[in-house]
Structures are given as structure tokens and as C-alpha cells.
Amino acid sequence: MGIISLCRYLVNLILLFFFRGREILGGSQEQQAQPRPQEISTDSWYPPSVVSSSNTSRPTTPGAGTSSSLGMSRPSDRTNSLSNVSPAxxxxxxxxxxxxxxDELRxxxxxxxxxxxxxxxxEPVKTQNRVRDELRNETLQLARENLEKEPRIMELRNQCRIIRTTELATAQEKLHELERKKEETLKYYSPSSLLNRLQDAMNKTDEESDKLHRQLxxxxxxxxxxVQKYKxxxxxxxxxxxxxxxAKTTATS
Incomplete structure (x- = not known):
């Protein structure tokens, strides 16, 4: 329950306490003829749940009990709510x-x-309203500051878009080229590639020596x-x- 609702409920109870106490102490016929709080008017704004909660022993008609129960809180809820009110x-x-x-109470x-x-x-209600107003003003101020920053935000977004479409694209293309060269270099100097090229060089040297032998x-x-060349x-x-x-033995082991 909020501060305002809590204070409203407490004021209702104290009002009824003073009003009925003074009606009893006054004892005048004129005051006794006055309608009780829940009988002031059938369309009174005053919450019937509070009136009924302060005098639970008073009998109610089934219709009145049904209508009052719509706005009535449970006793445990009211006790928990009042426990949050400070003595001050x-x-x-x-x-x-x-x-x-x-008359003033009525x-x-x-x-x-x-x-x-x-x-x-x-005072608790004033404090809550003051805090509410401060929060509202701070929120409005933040909203104004955000709106003032919107042109700068749009400018930065445009710059990011330009960078993304020009400089970033160029940098990504260069990066892809470097990655391609890296893959080619790693592939060229891989153990299997080195063994294959070494095997090709052996075969070529063997063919050249056979050719030299045929020339002899x-x-x-x-x-x-x-003799000099063949050796x-x-x-x-x-x-x-x-x-x-x-190399082949090392690779397989």
C-alpha cells in the first residue's frame, strides 16, 4: 500500500473514531438525529469499507454487505498496513x-x-508528492537532454554508416587478401607440400642424370x-x- 493510501486509511479511521466518540459524549437529541457517516447519503463518496471496518458489530443487509465487500480489505491486510505507520x-x-x-468532522x-x-x-503525503514532482522533473530534464543530443546521435550514426560502407569495406577487403596469402603460404610450406616438392626435385635430378648418360x-x-656432371x-x-x-620418417612418427 502506498503512502497516500496508507494515510487516507488512517485518517478515515481517526475521523470515525473522533466523530462517533463526540456523538456519544454529546448525547444531544439533535446530534443523535443526524445520520451516521454511512447514512449521510446513499451516493456519498466516502468509502463504505472504512466505515464498516470501524464498526464490524453493526448488522448490515445482504445487499449492503455485498456492495461493501467489493472495496473491503481483509483485517490482516489492514493490520499489516497500519504497522507501517510511524507513531509520529x-x-x-x-x-x-x-x-x-x-460538524467539522462530519x-x-x-x-x-x-x-x-x-x-x-x-506531511507524509507532502513528502511523497514532493518526491514525485522531483522525479517527474528529473525525468523531463533527462528527456530534454536526450532530445538535444539527437542531432549529434544522428550525425554519429551517419559517420558510422560512411565508415562501414567505405573504410570498413576497404579494410575488410585487405584483411581477406592477407588471409588468403596466409593460407597459401601455410599450404606452400606445409610438411606434405615440402615432401612433394622434394620428391619432384629428386625425380627431375634422376631424369637429368639418365639423359646425361644417354648423351655419353x-x-x-x-x-x-x-664424369664431372654425372657425379x-x-x-x-x-x-x-x-x-x-x-622428413617422411619424422612426419609419420
């Missing part, structure tokens, strides 16, 4: 009402405007030149063969 707040409400006459019970003015004069048989090259080729071939074997 209750004392301030009692101090405002204790010196009022029966007016508060029957006149909605008078009751509302009394409720708004309570066909007497296209003299013996001294053949060099075979040396290169066996060096590559040993390297290939060592």
Missing part, C-alpha cells in the same frame, strides 16, 4: 483532528474536497665432362633422397 505520523494526524467539532466525512485538502496537508652412349659428350647430379639426388626419407 499517527500522532500528527490525531493532533490535526482532536480539536475539530462534530464535513470531512461527507465533503470530498475538504477531505482531500486535509489529506494533502499531511651417343657420344654427344666426352667422358671427362660426363654432381648423383650427389644432389642422393642428398635429396636422404632428406626426403628423414
Amino acid at each position: 505520523e499517527a500522532a500528527s494526524i490525531i493532533a490535526m483532528l482532536k480539536d475539530k467539532s462534530v 464535513k470531512l466525512l461527507s465533503d470530498k474536497d475538504a477531505y482531500q485538502n486535509l489529506l494533502l496537508s499531511l 652412349l651417343d657420344r654427344e659428350i666426352d667422358l671427362s665432362a660426363f 654432381k647430379m648423383r650427389y644432389t639426388y642422393h642428398k635429396r633422397a636422404l632428406t626426403h626419407l628423414a
Whole structure:
């Protein structure tokens, strides 16, 4: 229950307490002839649930009980609500009402405007209304500041859009190119690729040495030149063969 609802409920109870107490103490026939709070008018604004809650022993008709139960809160709810009221707040409400006459109390019970003015004069209600107004003003101020920043926000969005469509696109294209080169380099120097190229170099050297041997048989090259070139080729071939074997053994292990 909010502060205003809590204060309203407490004011209602205290009003009824003072009003009925003074009716009893006054004892005059004129005051006894006056209608009770719930009998002031059939269309009174005053909540019947509060009236009935202050005098639960008074019998009610089935129709009245049905209509009152619509706005009536349970006793446990009212007890929990009143437990949230500080003694100082209750004392301030009692101090405002204790010196009022029966007519003034009756007016508060029957006149909605008078009751509302009394409720708004309570310090807890003033505090809540003041906090509410402060929060509303702060919210409005933040909204104005946000609206003032809207042109700057739109400008930054346009800049982001330009960067995304121009500079970002260029940077992404360059990044993709570098990634492609990276993949090619890694593939070129991978162990399997190195073994394949080493095998190709071995086969090429072997073919060249066979070709040189045929040239010797066909007497296209003299013996001294053949020995020098053939020895060099075979040396290169066996060096590559040993390297290939060592690399292949290491890769498989």
C-alpha cells in the first residue's frame, strides 16, 4: 500500500473514531438525529469499507454487505498496513483532528474536497508528492537532454554508416587478401607440400642424370665432362633422397 493510501486509511479511521466518540459524549437529541457517516447519503463518496471496518458489530443487509465487500480489505491486510505507520505520523494526524467539532468532522466525512485538502496537508503525503514532482522533473530534464543530443546521435550514426560502407569495406577487403596469402603460404610450406616438392626435385635430378648418360652412349659428350656432371647430379639426388626419407620418417612418427 502506498503512502497516500496508507494515510487516507488512517485518517478515515481517526475521523470515525473522533466523530462517533463526540456523538456519544454529546448525547444531544439533535446530534443523535443526524445520520451516521454511512447514512449521510446513499451516493456519498466516502468509502463504505472504512466505515464498516470501524464498526464490524453493526448488522448490515445482504445487499449492503455485498456492495461493501467489493472495496473491503481483509483485517490482516489492514493490520499489516497500519504497522507501517510511524507513531509520529499517527500522532500528527490525531493532533490535526482532536480539536475539530462534530460538524467539522462530519464535513470531512461527507465533503470530498475538504477531505482531500486535509489529506494533502499531511506531511507524509507532502513528502511523497514532493518526491514525485522531483522525479517527474528529473525525468523531463533527462528527456530534454536526450532530445538535444539527437542531432549529434544522428550525425554519429551517419559517420558510422560512411565508415562501414567505405573504410570498413576497404579494410575488410585487405584483411581477406592477407588471409588468403596466409593460407597459401601455410599450404606452400606445409610438411606434405615440402615432401612433394622434394620428391619432384629428386625425380627431375634422376631424369637429368639418365639423359646425361644417354648423351655419353651417343657420344654427344666426352667422358671427362660426363664424369664431372654425372657425379654432381648423383650427389644432389642422393642428398635429396636422404632428406626426403628423414622428413617422411619424422612426419609419420
